[in-house]
Amino acid sequence: MLSTTHLLDIDDLSPEDVTRVLDRAAALKAGEDDTQLAQRTLGMIFEKPSTRTRTSFETGMTRLGGHAVYLGPDDIHLGHGEPIKDTSRALSRYVDAIMARLFDHEDCEKLARYADVPVINGLTDEAHPCQTLADLLTIREQFGFDGVKVAWVGDGNNVGQSFVLGCALVGVDLTVATPDGYGMDAAVLDRAAELGAGPEIAATPEAAVADADVVYTDVFVSMGEEDEREEKLAAFDGYQVNADLLAHAGDETKVMHCLPAHRGEEITDEVLESDRAVVWDQAENRMHTQNGLLVELLTER
Ligand code: CP
Numbered sequence: 467m468l469s470t471t472h473l474l475d476i477d478d479l480s481p482e483d484v485t486r487v488l489d490r491a492a493a494l495k496a497g498e499d500d501t502q503l504a505q506r507t508l509g510m511i512f513e514k515p516s517t518r519t520r521t522s523f524e525t526g527m528t529r530l531g532g533h534a535v536y537l538g539p540d541d542i543h544l545g546h547g548e549p550i551k552d553t554s555r556a557l558s559r560y561v562d563a564i565m566a567r568l569f570d571h572e573d574c575e576k577l578a579r580y581a582d583v584p585v586i587n588g589l590t591d592e593a594h595p596c597q598t599l600a601d602l603l604t605i606r607e608q609f610g611f612d613g614v615k616v617a618w619v620g621d622g623n624n625v626g627q628s629f630v631l632g633c634a635l636v637g638v639d640l641t642v643a644t645p646d647g648y649g650m651d652a653a654v655l656d657r658a659a660e661l662g663a664g665p666e667i668a669a670t671p672e673a674a675v676a677d678a679d680v681v682y683t684d685v686f687v688s689m690g691e692e693d694e695r696e697e698k699l700a701a702f703d704g705y706q707v708n709a710d711l712l713a714h715a716g717d718e719t720k721v722m723h724c725l726p727a728h729r730g731e732e733i734t735d736e737v738l739e740s741d742r743a744v745v746w747d748q749a750e751n752r753m754h755t756q757n758g759l760l761v762e763l764l765t766e767r
Pocket residue numbers: 515516517518519520589597724725726
């Protein structure tokens with residue numbers, strides 16, 4: 467049983483919860499756990515586009531013997547006059563859990579406040595905890611957590627912020643390099659420090675990746691930031707994960723990206739297509755970790 471009803475950010479989980487979800491995910495992935503969620507339904511609210519999150523939750527529920535309902539921006543009354551609190555209470559009468567991809571993190575909190583069922587954050591402007599679960603399983607599969615060194619290079623965005631917290635929860639050694647003005651929120655760094663392990667802040671991408679076993683990046687321009695595109699691309703000059711930057715890391719260093727990738731911006735095609743990239747394992751692990759989470763949230767309470 468997990469110590470939380472909802473997953474709004476990764477630090478809603480305790481370190482023990484994270485281990486429990488990752489162990490369950492690994493067992494489901496290996497075919498060693500046949501727990502089913504028959505007759506259970508997941509409602510999936512999307513204010514933003516998605517390839518991986520939508521498909522991994524939907525196929526994940528099918529694999530577990532349940533069902534998922536896609537509720538896109540033009541499918542429901544949310545965003546067209548019906549408030550979140552009404553959406554939340556109505557959906558709670560039909561579905562067993564709600565997954566939501568929203569712009570405003572406070573809307574996700576409001577959804578959870580009014581819901582009678584677990585609410586899972588499928589990405590907000592501030593956080594992407596489901597991505598972090600997949601990232602942690604991928605790192606654990608590749609290296610284990612003991613002694614592994616990870617570098618985050620790029621934007622201090624939703625994916626990066628949840629990843630910082632996730633690394634703090636499991637004790638992974640993380641170094642972060644972000645351009646001036648685009649670092650992680652101070653409150654997130656404080657939360658990581660309270661968990662016992664805030665990241666080291668590097669002055670340059672080169673310093674961050676030195677000795678790293680894993681280099682992780684995400685897009686420079688996130689969904690909803692399109693108007694800041696030119697300004698951000700200029701600010702992120704020098705932060706691209708490319709062969710020159712990886713020359714400062716080891717030959718065996720792996721590269722992670724939550725995807726979708728913008729080749730030529732935050733990462734080169736060459737790196738993404740190289741043996742260093744473990745991005746498809748990350749993408750696959752979205753489904754296994756979310757299934758682990760759903761089983762833990764829906765069968766163990
Ligand atoms: N990584 C991730 O969340 O991808 P999608 O936007 O395709 O869901």
